Amino acid sequence: MNSSSFVKVSDILPAILKKIGLTQRLEEKEILSLWAEVAGDEIAARTRAVKYARGVLHVHVAHGAWMQELHFMEQEILKKFAEKAPGARIQKIRFGAMKRE
Numbered sequence: 001m002n003s004s005s006f007v008k009v010s011d012i013l014p015a016i017l018k019k020i021g022l023t024q025r026l027e028e029k030e031i032l033s034l035w036a037e038v039a040g041d042e043i044a045a046r047t048r049a050v051k052y053a054r055g056v057l058h059v060h061v062a063h064g065a066w067m068q069e070l071h072f073m074e075q076e077i078l079k080k081f082a083e084k085a086p087g088a089r090i091q092k093i094r095f096g097a098m099k100r101e
Contacts (some may be wrong), residue, residue, distance in 0.1 A: 034084055077081075
């Protein structure tokens, strides 16, 4: 076996992840984990990013007043996401009521 028959894992891993459907799940996990950092402590304390799919980030909000305020801040938050995660393709944020347990 010669060295030319070897392939770097870093060269094939993205294709394998995409083929088995993990690329989207990893992207979702990264975006959800960045929510608190992007939103800031005050907003993060009253919200929870719950899902990311097809360019839409779904965020549950504790109170209606905060939901309205966040609608006004959506473009600013999207800009912060673009700075923190340039590869993320978040186009919209949907704010909804936090479910009571």
